[in-house]
Amino acid sequence: xxxxxxxxxxxxAELLGGTQELCAYLQVPAEEMRRWIDGGEGPxxxxxxxxxxxxxxxxxxxxxxxxxxxxxxxxxxx
Numbered sequence: 001x002x003x004x005x006x007x008x009x010x011x012x013a014e015l016l017g018g019t020q021e022l023c024a025y026l027q028v029p030a031e032e033m034r035r036w037i038d039g040g041e042g043p044x045x046x047x048x049x050x051x052x053x054x055x056x057x058x059x060x061x062x063x064x065x066x067x068x069x070x071x072x073x074x075x076x077x078x
Contacts, residue, residue: 002039005048009037012051015058026050 013022023033026047036043
């Protein structure tokens with residue numbers, strides 16, 4: 001299970017701009033984050049779920065169809 005934790009943490013760090021940003025987002029010390037990323041141990045379940053949420057939200061944003069341009073489908077009143 002350590003590998004999936006490590007990969008998810010690395011992806012979340014990418015999304016936020018780096019490991020320091022991920023530490024700040026999750027409010028965890030850098031040493032602890034390094035242990036999790038190195039695969040020595042996994043993060044607590046609550047932390048891992050926040051990481052997964054971050055990744056899923058980014059994925060959903062990327063897959064969402066872009067909004068139509070403003071005023072793109074206006075109909076004249078009858």
